[in-house]
Amino acid sequence: MNDPTGATRFARIRAHLESVRVAAGPRAWAYEFLLFGFKQGWACLFGGLMLALLLATHLFYPAGAPLHRYDFLTLSAIAIQIAMLALRLESPREALVICAFHLIGTIMELFKTHAGSWVYPEASLLHIGPVPLFSGFMYAAVGSYIARVWRIFDFGFSRYPPAWTTVLLASAIYVNFFAHHWLPDVRIALFAAAILLFGRSWIWFTPWREPRRMPLLLGFFLVALFIWLAENIGTFANAWTYPSQRHGWEMVSLMKLGAWYLLMIISFVLVSLIHGIRRVDQIR
Known part of the structure; x- marks a missing residue:
């Protein structure tokens, strides 16, 4: 397990909460559940702040x-990043x-807006073409969450496929995501390849004292659902709109859930190249 006395301020809070003694039984289960929620909330900190900004500015920003x-959203996102680094969050x-x-x-x-x-x-001044610069932070929020939750829960993996296959x-x-605008959309084949590669893989995570596990494909789906x-x-919050929302807001199509699932795989593989894969040889 990673050393909980690491460099970030959260590490000290984490070490304190994990050292709490709770009697076995329902109280311990409840404490582990609450600790799991706290750690998830901490991992979502950047994304949660960005989402709060989108809503707050939609409702209250002066016309x-x-x-x-x-x-304002772009400058706020930069300020959040600077503050989180300065405060060692x-x-x-x-x-x-x-x-x-x-x-x-x-x-x-x-590409997609084009x-x-x-x-x-x-309107905006801080933009590249039709894309305001704050939009990149929406993807960054996903990457931030995966990188943080990976460390916070001490991820390990069993039956994980060779790294080169996941990169491929x-x-x-x-x-x-680009080519389907000109060529046949092969996302069904990509879903099948994901099942083939990760179908036997388990992710191990430690909310408190005992490692827990779930199928890695299920983990991808749960994160994609929240995204x-x-x-x-x-x-x-009118941060962006789809063609179907041109005449008023409506729920985003469930088809987008599949797109986010695939994007989750990209995000996960990118973070795995930075953190590395800690393999758990035996399923306990």
Whole structure:
């Protein structure tokens, strides 16, 4: 297990909470559940703050403000990053992950907005083409969560496929996000490949004292589901809109859940290249 006395401020809080003595039985189960929720909330810190900003500015940002709302969101995201590093709420490695995801996400945004997949309806000065710079932080929030939750829960894996096969799958998924606009969409084949590669894989995580496990594919789905729910909040806040929402807000299509599932695999593989895979040889 990773040393809980690491560099971040959270590590000290984590060490204290994990040292609490609770009698076995329902109280211990309840404490472990609450500790699990606290750790998940901490891992979601950057994404949660960004989502709160989207909603708050949608509801309360002055219409005639001299600074565009999108630009305010961009500057706020940068300020959050600086504050988290300065207060040691985030490690430099996690900040590096955020920068990588911001770059990858912005490239995808430029292509997808040009293809008409979605639009940013408000004006901004801090933008590249039709894409406001805050949009890259939406992808960065996903990368931040995966990098943080990986460390916080001391991820381990059993029956994990060879790393080169996961990189190959992630690359194919990323290419398909672009290529399906001209070529046949092969996402069904990509789903099948994901099942073939990860179908026997388990992820081990430690909420408190005992390692727990779940199928890795189920873990991908649960995170993708929460991202889809967050996307509904983001579109409700008019941060971006899909063509189906042109005449008023409606729920994001469940088809997007599949897209997020595939994007989760890309995100997971990228973070695995930074953190490395800790293999658990025996299923306990």
